[in-house]
Amino acid sequence: MIRPDTVPDSKAIRRKRSRQRAAKIALTPEPFVIELGEGRMVEVSAQTTALEALRAAGVPLLASCENGVCGSCECGMFSGQPIHRDSVLSKEARGHRFIPCVSRATGVLKLDL
Numbered sequence: 053m054i055r056p057d058t059v060p061d062s063k064a065i066r067r068k069r070s071r072q073r074a075a076k077i078a079l080t081p082e083p084f085v086i087e088l089g090e091g092r093m094v095e096v097s098a099q100t101t102a103l104e105a106l107r108a109a110g111v112p113l114l115a116s117c118e119n120g121v122c123g124s125c126e127c128g129m130f131s132g133q134p135i136h137r138d139s140v141l142s143k144e145a146r147g148h149r150f151i152p153c154v155s156r157a158t159g160v161l162k163l164d165l
């Protein structure tokens with residue numbers, strides 16, 4: 053028998069589904085553009101990582117885990133709106149560093165490359 057106090061009410065279920073939708077939207081990759089220090093623009097499609105796009109553009113970057121945990125691909129960031137998805141950078145570092153193997157951005161992200 054189900055106890056009434058253990059069944060979530062419909063309002064709680066709607067809130068949970070709303071949070072799940074918002075989380076899914078936040079994780080959906082969006083295309084963005086990286087501006088290199090020299091001024092060249094590198095497009096990052098929704099189907100690729102920033103690291104892959106930079107490599108394809110001929111920018112040599114070290115990388116090891118490609119999962120945002122080792123920090124070997126870390127690079128400097130001048131401006132833009134990054135979406136940090138790594139597990140490496142400190143809160144302070146997130147203001148001026150970027151992990152291209154997992155993190156993304158909106159619009160144009162200017163990197164120190």
Ligand code: FES
Nearest residue numbers: 116118123125153
């Ligand atoms: S390659 Fe390890 S954090 Fe990017």
